[in-house]
Amino acid sequence: MNIFAAIGRVFLAFLAQTGRLTLFMTDSVTSILRPPIYWTLIGQQMLRIGYFSLPVVGLTAFFTGGALALQIYVGSDRFGAESFVPNIVVLGITRELGPVIAGLMVAGRVAAAIAAEIGTMRVTEQIDALTTLSTNPIKYLVVPRLVAAVVTLPLLVLVADAIGVFGGYVVSTESLGFNGAIYIKNTVDFVTHDDVASGVIKVAVFGFIIALMGCYNGFHSKGGAQGVGNATTNAVVSSSILILAANYFLTSILFSR
Amino acid sequence: MTQTGDTPKIELRGVKKRFGSKVVLDGIDLVLERGHSMVVIGGSGTGKSVMIKCVLGILKPDEGKIFVDGQEVTRLHGRAREAVLRKFGMLFQGSALFDSLLVWENVAFGLIQGRGVARRRARDIAVEKLAKVGLGSEVAMLAPSELSGGMQKRVGLARAIAADPEIIFFDEPTTGLDPIMADVINDLIVSTVKDLGVTTLSITHDMASARKISSRIAMLYKGKIIWNGPTEEIGTSGNPYVDQFIHGRAEGPIKMEVRS
Numbered sequence: 001m002n003i004f005a006a007i008g009r010v011f012l013a014f015l016a017q018t019g020r021l022t023l024f025m026t027d028s029v030t031s032i033l034r035p036p037i038y039w040t041l042i043g044q045q046m047l048r049i050g051y052f053s054l055p056v057v058g059l060t061a062f063f064t065g066g067a068l069a070l071q072i073y074v075g076s077d078r079f080g081a082e083s084f085v086p087n088i089v090v091l092g093i094t095r096e097l098g099p100v101i102a103g104l105m106v107a108g109r110v111a112a113a114i115a116a117e118i119g120t121m122r123v124t125e126q127i128d129a130l131t132t133l134s135t136n137p138i139k140y141l142v143v144p145r146l147v148a149a150v151v152t153l154p155l156l157v158l159v160a161d162a163i164g165v166f167g168g169y170v171v172s173t174e175s176l177g178f179n180g181a182i183y184i185k186n187t188v189d190f191v192t193h194d195d196v197a198s199g200v201i202k203v204a205v206f207g208f209i210i211a212l213m214g215c216y217n218g219f220h221s222k223g224g225a226q227g228v229g230n231a232t233t234n235a236v237v238s239s240s241i242l243i244l245a246a247n248y249f250l251t252s253i254l255f256s257r
Numbered sequence: 258m259t260q261t262g263d264t265p266k267i268e269l270r271g272v273k274k275r276f277g278s279k280v281v282l283d284g285i286d287l288v289l290e291r292g293h294s295m296v297v298i299g300g301s302g303t304g305k306s307v308m309i310k311c312v313l314g315i316l317k318p319d320e321g322k323i324f325v326d327g328q329e330v331t332r333l334h335g336r337a338r339e340a341v342l343r344k345f346g347m348l349f350q351g352s353a354l355f356d357s358l359l360v361w362e363n364v365a366f367g368l369i370q371g372r373g374v375a376r377r378r379a380r381d382i383a384v385e386k387l388a389k390v391g392l393g394s395e396v397a398m399l400a401p402s403e404l405s406g407g408m409q410k411r412v413g414l415a416r417a418i419a420a421d422p423e424i425i426f427f428d429e430p431t432t433g434l435d436p437i438m439a440d441v442i443n444d445l446i447v448s449t450v451k452d453l454g455v456t457t458l459s460i461t462h463d464m465a466s467a468r469k470i471s472s473r474i475a476m477l478y479k480g481k482i483i484w485n486g487p488t489e490e491i492g493t494s495g496n497p498y499v500d501q502f503i504h505g506r507a508e509g510p511i512k513m514e515v516r517s
Contacts, residue, residue: 036370125353128315132347133416134339134371 024216028142041144049110049145049211050152054159056109057102061160064097065089065167073176085178086186089168091195098161099199100247103206106153107239111214114145115235118218119228127219142219145211153207154200161196198254205250206243213239264327266291266424266456267312272321273480274307281307283480284321294450294457296467296488298502299477300511305460306350308477309426312458313345314338325424343371346417346455350429352409354401360412361387361397367420386415389452390445407438411445418449425450427459431466443469464503476502478511 072088118141121127130137165187172178214235221231267289274282281304289295299305310316312323314333323331330341346367354363362369364386365379374382384394390411401409410430417425430446431439443466450457450470461467467474468488475485476499484496491503501509 121355124351125349126355128310128313129347129349129353129355131315132313132342132345133367133420134342135366136339140370 020220021216024219025212027138028146028212028215031136031139031143032147034139036139038140038144041140042147045144045148046152048113049106049148049207050156053102053106053109053152053156056105057156057160058163060101060105061093061098061164062167062170064101065093065164065169066171068092068097068164069168069171069176073172082176083186085172085176086168086183087190089172090165090187090191093164093168094161094191094195094199096199096247096251098157098164099203099206100243101164102153102157102160102203103210103243103247104240106149106156106207107210107243108236110149111210111235111239112232114211114214115218115221115231116228118215119221119231122219122221123224123227137219142211142215145215146208149207149211150204151207153203153210157199157203158196161199198251201254202247202250205246209242209246210239213242263291265289265324266293266326267458268324269308269312270322270324272308272311272318272323274304274311274316274318280480282311282318285477285480285482287475287482287485289456289458291456292454293473294459294471295473295475296459296461296471297475297477297482298462298464298467299460300462300502303477304480305477306428309347309428309458309460313342313347313426339371343420344423346420346422346425348410348413348417348425348427348430350432352401352406352413354409354412354416356401358401359397360399360401360404363401363412364397364415364419366416372420382419383415386419387412389418389449390415391441407434407441410434410438410442414442414445414449418453421453423455425455425457427457427461427470429461429463430459430470431461431463439463439466440469446470464505 069085069089072085072092073082076082076084076088118127121141127137127141130140169180169183169187172183173180217231217235217238221227265288267287269285269287272282272285273280285308287297297305297308307316311318312325312330314330318331321331322329325341325344328341330338333341354360355366358366361380361383364383365374365376368374368379368382369376380397384397387394387397392408392411392415396404396408396412401412404412427446430442434442446457446459447470449455457470459467459470468491471488473486474488474491475482476496477483478498484494484499486494491499494500497510501511
């Protein structure tokens, strides 16, 4: 019977966790439009989440675009279709790799930072202090981060798209012998608004996931330094998994149109 | 001692709280009269913090009722809860200063965020409150992390009194301080309470502090209030649990549960 008890306990814990997360999410989302709205904090978070993620996201996008160009060249060369490299690079970057790479990099950078900051505030009673000072911690801490992530990640992914395509361009022209002008013309002719828009929609959802998981894990951390450490790990792991899962479902929805 | 016809400032009736299978509060009945300074004593892990968090609404009691100024506050949330919390100031055990804000922003936080006071005006009030706890205006522009533990406590106290509360809670105000600084904080508490005429509820296991800052003492043991009386009578309570606690004896009716 013990094994059933163990399975049951895990299942119940999972349900409780899902319930807590759902309540937390509902509370956070419904708080977005209820005053007071902390514009300064939203601005600060946009800077921290969006702007300061630019170097990391830009670098990874550049190398991903370059590697993508090489791989596609290797594949398409086998049946003489290497002229499609620019088309497939831009498609791959805008529809898939740009948003996913940006999402995962920001998950590592930002979800961890949010969870560590809010987790420390939880264990040092700063969140309780907010409550006693008549300030709703959800509105003060969670809403600015959620809004900032959902607004800035699409902007970030537009930059990542451009840099990723540029990475492909550099590799193709420098080591694969493509003509630069033709490469750019093929890229621009081929890419459509829908390609870019589908990536932007996806990454906005990823931004929501990142901020939500960072805040949720931070809020529910307990027990000092180790608790904050666990919260940080959980924030990164859960947001990464949710991003990849959401990516599949969003792609299948956006693809079917 | 009770002022006749006055509703108590805070009243707890049969408050129970458990975490999982662990019963922390097992039916707390406590009345705090207006203008009194009550200290709740009890060992570590007896639920003192949980009790005040229930009053503040940070935790929801499983059973029982809590009244503030005769108004039931047990199930309030949102705006109504914020309105009640405006009556409270709280000094946290670890001061709980916001480390992302400057000292004056910490002190003025409740004024700016909670009551919409303009920043410049709030800053003047913050400097004034810092002066009340013996800190100069040069401290106002520092970050909390640049201050010693004793100074952080003072800033915490300034923050607790910044919005002129009617009730102040002190959570272990002297824990982690050296004996001299602890006494300085005790004196500060006594003088602020006298100046402001507020009602206070403190929790501590520091008996010297408890004697100094209270007019009444209650003892919490195993989730219940087992003794409640004027501070002068604590030495002659005749209650073996209280006697053991105030004299700090390892032997007695209270058996320390090493495992929680």
